Amino acid sequence: MDAENTLLQPGAPSGLASPVLVLGATSLIGRFLLARLSAAGIEPMALSRRPPSDDICWVDADLGDPDLAKALPQVGTVFSLSPIWLLPRALPALKARGLSRLVAFSSTSRFTKQDSPEASERAVAKALADAEAEVEAFCAAQGVSWTILRPTLIYVEGRDGNVSRLASLIRRFKVLPLSGAGAGRRQPVHAEDLAIGALEAAQAPAASNRAYDLTGGEILTYRVMAERVFQGLGRRPAILTLPPWLFRGLLTLLKPFYPGATAAMGDRMAQDLTFDDGPARADFGWSPRDFHPRF
Template identity: 75%
Template sequence: MDAENTPPSSAPSPSAQAPTGLASPVLVLGATSLIGGFMLARLNAQGITPISLSRRPPSDDVCWVDGDLADPNLADELPPVATVFSLSPIWLLPGALPALKARGMTRLVAFSSTSRFTKLESTEPSERAVARSLAESEAQVEAFCAEHGVAWTILRPTLIYVEGRDANVSRLAGLIRRFKVLPLSGRGEGLRQPVHADDLAGGAIAAAEAPAARDKAYDLVGGETLTYRVMAERIYAGLGRRQMILALPPWLFRLLLTLAKPFYPGATATMADRMAQDLTFDDAPARRDFGWAPRDFRPRF
């Protein structure tokens, strides 16, 4: 639904309060992302009809604005807003903040990533650039909100998954389906904390409602900390397949990744090194401030 075709009376006033305590209207940026569908469903279940900003409709029954965060005329496209959930890459957000504030934003919950920390010293220049961009964007969001009286919360998930849709867990599942055997670099002892997108949607809503979560950033992890190998074993179980995991010397695994790059453009040699690294974070502040309680890692495909 285009903004210009939205009846003026269809959007509640910025001062209206949704039953959950969220200030309305509620705007979701990046509604077609992994988290987006779960976010819209949870808001609707709580009696909230969010407005979605997207370049394509998230679904047939969603109120949405056809727009782009990079549009210099974004303020002209948007209806009034109060609470904003930003599910898009956070580096797209700083440039849109003036338009969002002009339309009434008073509360912002934005997703970043723990890649801000894990890729900061990567041997891959592109990964270091991502880490810098995440850190710089977070700082810009915090500075703008502090200057303009917007309560902000930044959420940094670890390894996000949605069965059959993500580029992490589901990519491994696809490799298992195709080749049956899953090679690992070494024994795959690096620790992981995969987190489901539905839990992230619920956590974002809880954070928006919690006074204790204002003007803070949180690392959000899944309900379990497990090794890369155990994570792979759980994926086999979720597929109903017999485990066929092949431990390779790291040098050989790196060579395989190099050879596979034409078929898997995202493959890099650093993936081999990362399988041995512990990529873990502490979610105790989120549990304390807004009741973060994610599920264990038991995917079902």
């Protein structure tokens, strides 16, 4: 994001009133968002079923608890980083505790997996779409200002289940097989940029009652993305191009090292999974980094 953004400066004035509540604070985006809130002089409170021991004020609660409102603090602004399908059930409790501004993360998987041959992936896409609709309907009925953010491929070096999993495979096997040419285009986005974007969206009047697709700073093919992962490990790229049918067989052998792997993953290496972040750039200054991971 823009280095001159005031939210990057410790103690900078903010349009958000303390405290704010962060749901799913132990997620990839969570630790960056908590740090940015604190740096901007905003008191963060974080909700988790298993609160860690640190200096943040943690609320020990579950979004599905029917008595959730009793555990919540009085807050106006809520950032939801948990899977969005968990959010609708918690909205009445949040509203009862003063919710007036909501920024919730969904995913572009809502669109990329809706026609997947894998039933489990289609179910995820439907859950995302249904939850977004429920959030929008509740907020409209209750006078809550909402923003939904849909990231593309999220990464944090050494922590995510996509880019970092590729790095793990490269470390183990020294070579990375691809299905076909790996020509499908991608826009990997760093979790820290998403944390900054969420803060900016929360304070931008133009972002109220809108949903945005948030992408990384550049478009690159799956193969080039893989080459950047090699470079981030300090290695020369060693990529093995396989026919799709052979890759599917290899994926079966790799499942112990790649939990959740499906045949559809190989097929998607040839698919363009790109989105337009122009509205986010115009409405709240979205300006993410290019893809140069360092492990």
